[in-house]
Amino acid sequence: MKYKNKQFFIENLSAEKIAKKFGTPAYVYSYEKIRNNILNFKKNFNTINPLICFSVKSNSNLKILNLINKFNLGADVVSKGELTIALKAKIKPDKIVFSGVGKTLDELKFAINKKILLINTESENEIVEIEKIARKNNRKVNIGIRFNPDTDAKTLKNISTGKKENKFGLTKNKFLEILDKYKHSKFINIICLSVHIGSQITNHVPYKNMLLIINKLIEKSKYNFEYIDLGGGMGIQYEKNSNKLNYIKYKNLIKSFLKKNNSKIIFEPGRSIVGDAGYLISKIIYIKSTNSKNFVILDSAMNDLLRPALYGAKHRILPAKLNKKKILKKHEFVGPICETTDKFLKVPKYQKLNQGDTVIICDVGAYGMVLSSNYNMRPKPAEILVNKDLAKVIKKRQKLSSII
Ligand code: LLP
Secondary structure, X not given: OOEEOOEEEEOXXXXXXXXXXXXXXXXXXXXXXXXXXXXXXXXXHHHHOOEEEEEHHHOOOHHHHHHHHHOOOEEEEOOHHHHHHXXXXXXXXXXXXXXXXXXXXXXXXXXXXXXXXXXXXXXXXXXXXXXXXHHHXXXXXXXXXXXXXXXXXXXXXXXXXXXXXXXXXXXXXXXXXXXXXXXXXXOEEEEEEEOOOEOOEOOOHHXXXXXXXXXXXXXXXXXXXXXXXXXXXXXXXXXXXXXXXXXXXXXXXXXXXXXXXXXXXXXXXXXXXXXXXXXXXXXXXXXXXXXXXXXXXXXXXOOOOOHHHHHOOOOOXXXXXXXXXXXXXXXXXXXXXOOOOOEEEEEOOEEOOOOOOEEEEOOOOOXXXXXXXXXXXXXXXXXXXXXXXXXXXXXXXXXXXXXX
């Protein structure tokens, strides 16, 4: 699908051409894919008319956020930095939600001052601080309370958030206690119940369980939440033939939930909007052949893309140019960093590769560039946005001098 005349294409430009023009490693995003993902998301959920707040933590490039705004999405932010860049991208404050277990006083004041839609609180201590600020400003501040439903999201352990052993949200009893205590506050307006059980969820059943539990909680609270924020987590297909979340099933579950609850749904998708729209274009520095395998040493490393090293995540790696020569030997794609975990993928066979060839690491639009670092004093890669025949630098490659 992506190959034309044996060349890998991102929209109308070959990966080789992009690599030549902008150098490697480079994160390259497809405008069309982002647009299609947004339109597809909206279409699938249109009958429940949700407020879709893009999770800025997944990709916080300003130009990508401009795109998000162009398609009328709001933002889910988790820091003053993310809130600042979302506002800079002209995302309207009344479409911004602020999540996170440890917002500082400075961050709370900033968010309150910007009059965002709501702050999703995760502890009573945080509510106390918000109330103090609100009282000082003689204002009523909108908040959500995050509930921890103790639901297994059936995803990677390190990206599960909705189990009781995770630091996120409040247990049922604490939730009800806080609701009771603050529902008549003069300075706090509890308008939302929020929940987020994890990321890269590919089966609707964890969502089903979560909705059942929330439903019970709402019944028990006898409180009418204006918003129910269901978080993000919608999984994508990283590997061929792997599962991906069935939006229709999820939507139908929400629809029946809404029959009993008169609330507006908020979603906070990140990965499902940008994940498969990003590619990390890399070059082969060397191929080191041993008896048992070929190490394909790339010019990108774990500092550029941390997911494989951090979570054991698998990202497909495709050649920029197809050939017919199969090498029936294990290939391990690695980076040049002095760490054993600096490896991307192991495959039983691969086509013949040569030093200097270009390869494409797929599905890195979410949690790719945002997790990059300068480890080993490596400057961060450039970011490029491709729209049809046009490729534009949306963030320059970091200069070595800027990190010294
Ligand atoms: N809302 C909240 C409260 C979240 O904590 C997250 C992700 C999202 C929304 C967006 O989730 P998404 O739709 O993107 O799955 N670095 C990890 C993922 C960490 C996700 C953290 N929270 C990775 O690379 O897989």
